C-alpha cells in the first residue's frame with residue numbers, strides 16, 4: 337500500500353506466514369528498493385505500478401528480478417508489457433483487475449493469477465460485487481484468484497475461500513498497526529470510521545479510490561472492522577483465530593445437514 341507498507345510491516349507479515357507485499361514506488365529510488373529487499377530478508381511479493389506515470393518501471397523490474405523476487409503484482413494499468421520479461425526470469429505475475437474486461441485481457445496475456453478489486457476495497461477500488469465477480473471470472477480462469485476488498489477478519493477470509501478465491505488481500509486492516517507508515521491521524525481515522533463514512537474519490541492518475549472523511553487518507557469498507565491500533569502480529573493472530581472458528585462453524589453446519 338502506498339505510504340503504508342514499510343519494510344517493518346512487510347517483514348512482520350512474512351514472519352507470520354503471510355505473503356507480505358509492497359509497491360516499489362514506496363521506495364524513493366531503485367537503490368532503496370534493493371535495500372528494502374535486503375532488509376526484509378523474506379520471500380515477498382512486490383507490486384509494480386504499470387501506469388505510464390511510473391518512470392522507474394524498467395529499473396525496478398530489473399532490480400526485482402536480480403534480487404530473486406518470485407511474485408510480482410501489477411496494478412493501475414495493463415500487465416501485458418511486463419509479463420514476458422518476468423516469465424522469462426521465472427517470476428510469477430498476478431494482475432490487479434477492476435472489471436471483467438480487464439480480467440479477460442490479463443488472463444489472455446498469460447497472467448498467472450488475477451486479483452479482483454471488488455467494491456469497497458481500500459486504495460484503488462473496483463465496483464463489482466465480489467460474489468458475482470468471482471463466479472464470472474471462474475468461467476475462464478482456473479488459476480490463482482485473489483479477492484481484494486471486504487476482508488477485515490478471518491471469517492470474511494474463510495468465506496472468500498469457500499466462494500472460489502484462493503487467497504485474500506488485507507490492506508486497510510494493516511493501516512492502524514504500529515509498523516505501518518500511516519500518520520497517527522490516519523490510523524485514528526481508520527479506527528473511528530464506520531462503513532458509511534467511506535466515500536469514493538478520484539486519484540490524480542484518474543483511478544477511483546476509497547476515502548476516509550476529512551482527507552485523512554484512503555481506507556476501504558473494512559475500516560468498519562478495525563477497532564484499535566495494534567501490532568501486525570496481533571492482527572494476524574486474531575485473524576487466524578477467527579479463521580479457525582469460521583472453519584469449525586462450517587464443519588458443524590455440514591455435520592448437522594449430512
Ligand SMILES: Cc1cc2nc3c(=O)[nH]c(=O)nc-3n(C[C@H](O)[C@H](O)[C@H](O)COP(=O)(O)O)c2cc1C
Nearest residue numbers: 337338359411457458459484485506507508556558
Ligand atoms: C492506503 C492504501 C494504499 C494502497 N496502495 C496501493 C498501491 O500502491 N498499489 C496497489 O496495487 N494497491 C494498493 N492498495 C490496494 C490494496 O493492494 C488492496 O487492493 C486493498 O487494500 C484491499 O482492500 P482492503 O483495504 O479493504 O483490505 C492500497 C490500499 C490502501 C488502503
